[in-house]
Amino acid sequence: MTGAGIFVAFFAVLFLGLAFVDQRKAWWRFQARRFDNPAAHEPSDGLIRGRKLALIGLALFLAWQAVEMFRLAGME
Numbered sequence: 474m475t476g477a478g479i480f481v482a483f484f485a486v487l488f489l490g491l492a493f494v495d496q497r498k499a500w501w502r503f504q505a506r507r508f509d510n511p512a513a514h515e516p517s518d519g520l521i522r523g524r525k526l527a528l529i530g531l532a533l534f535l536a537w538q539a540v541e542m543f544r545l546a547g548m549e
Contacts, residue, residue, distance in 0.1 A: 478542035
């Protein structure tokens with residue numbers, strides 16, 4: 474269970490880090506070149522806010538799961 478806990482904790486930290494990256498700048502860097510008029514396809518503020526909240530929620534859930542895995546392994 475310790476290895477699984479470390480694996481899950483790694484992804485919790487990764488998703489939390491992605492939540493605090495500027496999503497609009499990332500979109501312009503990696504996705505905008507696919508469109509002829511990128512400003513028309515830019516994600517809305519609500520979508521960016523929702524994605525950030527989803528990533529934070531997922532990171533918290535995974536952190537909780539990692540703690541429970543460490544408890545099952547006897548690493549309190």
